[in-house]
Amino acid sequence: MHVVIVGAGIIGLATAFELDTRGCEVTLIDPGSGHGASRAAAGMLAPAAETTWGQGALHELLGTSNERYPQFVQRIEEHTGRRPDYIRNSTLVVAAEPADREALHDLVQLQNSLGFSAQVLLPSAARRLEPALASNISGAVLCADDHQIDPRSVTAILAGYFADRIIAEEVEELIFSNGATRAVKTSSGRIVEGDQIVLATGLQQVHGAPALPLRPVYGDILRMQGPDRFPLISHTIRGIVHREPVYLVPRRDGSIVLGASSREDENPAVNIGQMHKLLDNAKRLVPGIVDCSLNEVIARARPGTPDDRPLIGRVDEGLVLSTGYSRHGVLLAPFGSALTADLVQNADHNAAHARAVDPARFTAPGTENEPSTPTFLEMHR
Ligand SMILES: Cc1cc2nc3c(=O)[nH]c(=O)nc-3n(C[C@H](O)[C@H](O)[C@H](O)COP(=O)(O)OP(=O)(O)OC[C@H]3O[C@@H](n4cnc5c(N)ncnc54)[C@H](O)[C@@H]3O)c2cc1C
Known part of the structure; x- marks a missing residue:
């Protein structure tokens, strides 16, 4: 055929x-x-961390696809001789303020009831896993099965x-x-x-x-280079800062993907205000990002339904x-x-x-x- x-x-x-x-x-x-x-795309494979109320059948599709990822990567390697950059590094979801922590903890029961791994951590435990996290975060949840791949x-x-x-x-x-x-x-x-x-x-x-x-749902996203000698972070870090989402996805080469906005303004160009907000919120969670250098800024539309x-x-x-x-x-x-x-x-x-x-x-x-x-x-x- x-x-x-x-x-x-x-x-x-x-x-x-x-x-x-x-x-x-x-x-x-x-x-x-x-x-x-x-x-x-950042390439987060995060069915647990993406869970929100009212997603209907989407949860099951996300969970099913996540389970198939190791085999998907393996088959690509076997047939092409090249292995995609798939990293099983788990995801830490971090709340900046007490109200953000409440929003985060509210979801844990739903995540677990859907069969996803989500475990509440004390801020001190989260900082032991990721020492670059700010000392004044108010809460964290570890999603052990949420990993990442570089889609490029x-x-x-x-x-x-x-x-x-x-x-x-x-x-x-x-x-x-x-x-x-x-x-x-x-x-x-x-x-x-x-x-x-x-x-x-x-x-x-x-x-x-x-x-x-x-419909186009535009996302602004940036890529930056962390310090040379030690990676700044090792887990994918997703955060809620004043109810706004932000994430940092570390790659093997020490670079970090920082994203992403979500706007339906029909404007395909990178939005400065959104970039500023993302950087500000990311800095609230991981202050060390100010020492990174900028590699790329890009905006694309998600094909929204x-x-x-x-x-x-x-x-x-x-x-x-x-x-x-x-x-x-x-x-x-x-x-x-x-x-x-x-x-x-x-x-x-x-x-x-x-x-x-x-x-x-x-x-x-x-x-x-x-x-x-x-x-x-x-x-x-
Ligand atoms: C900022 C951002 C961050 C994201 N992060 C994540 C993430 O962390 N995890 C995740 O799972 N998803 C993420 N996504 C969503 C993900 O990127 C999309 O769902 C996915 O890329 C869709 O893939 P696609 O192949 O359908 O579309 P596309 O990648 O847009 O590919 C469509 C292709 O069709 C081609 N095409 C269009 N019209 C024609 C035509 N007439 N003739 C021939 N070719 C044509 C285009 O050139 C294009 O190459 C993110 C998206 C954005 C914008």
């Missing part, structure tokens, strides 16, 4: 990898592989592996015949046919595809969607790529998981249980 995958961010590439290892022939099409949202290492390795199978062009439209998608047309007018087409274009919508409930769950589903006989991964696309890559590959191959899969991410869940109000009513996808095509 020949599968054409439009979009080579972490989702398109992971899906290509999954299908390749299952024996499919794959072609990827993307003018800027790995330079969308995946370029900005994943996209670089997979883009290298598929180098001769990536067409560096934009897809302008989908081509139908006999009621199904059979091919795509690129910006140079080239027609690329496939037995199956996968749309993994993140936020971007392609002419001929159903209109999807996607109304319920933060991705949109993965079959549209017609020839087209499968895999997009809308919101703020969890790196964590969800093992889950999303496997489910997308199952749908492409019409293979058995977990029906409850597929329902949780089915784009058809956004049917018009009151029509959900009426089989004769057109689905979201049919209505919006």
Whole structure:
């Protein structure tokens, strides 16, 4: 089977990898592989620390994908000869003020009830784990199973592996015949046919595809270099400072990713006010960041959906969607790529998981249980 995958961010590439290892022939099409949202992502694999009230089925998907990560990394290494920068360093969630501590502790019971590891620590115990934490933090929770990966290492390795199978062009439209998608047309007018087409274009919508409930949720994020001789921090540190979230993710080379804002102002440029707030809040938790040097500042849009769950589903006989991964696309890559590959191959899969991410869940109000009513996808095509 020949599968054409439009979009080579972490989702398109992971899906290509999954299908390749299952024996499919794959072609990827993307003018800027790995330079969308995946370029900005911090790569936190943090189902426990990301837990909030009212996320519905999302918890289970995040937990399932996190459990698959070690094997996902192992398989990439076995097939490509290169190992992504996956670090099992756990996550410390730290509260600056007493009110922040209350918000943090409120969540622990929920996290544990969902099967995630979350343990309340005294500030002194947190500082023993991370001596660079400020002496006046008011509380901490250790999420022992929340780790991290550098998403750039994943996209670089997979883009290298598929180098001769990536067409560096934009897809302008989908081509139908006999009621199904059979091919795509690129910006140079080239027609690329496939037995199956996968749309993994993140936020971007392609002419001929159903209109999807996607919106840009911009994030500003910076990368800095810690002191040469000793890493400043070793755990991923997520913090709440005056109810505002901030995180610091240490990489193997001593660099630290500091993020991230969340804004829906339609402005793709880096926002100075947001950067200032992030730096200020991070300094409140880890004062030593003032000795770091700046490597990079970047803003990208997360492909947001109304319920933060991705949109993965079959549209017609020839087209499968895999997009809308919101703020969890790196964590969800093992889950999303496997489910997308199952749908492409019409293979058995977990029906409850597929329902949780089915784009058809956004049917018009009151029509959900009426089989004769057109689905979201049919209505919006
Ligand atoms: C600041 C920030 C921090 C984040 N941190 C985390 C984190 O810690 N953990 C986590 O799990 N997630 C995180 N995310 C979310 C994560 O980055 C996204 O969910 C994920 O990258 C989505 O991957 P994708 O492949 O769907 O999209 P993208 O990476 O955006 O890739 C889509 C690709 O499609 C291509 N494309 C678009 N249109 C076309 C077309 N017409 N033809 C051909 N190609 C096309 C684009 O060029 C692009 O390369 C973060 C996001 C941001 C912005």
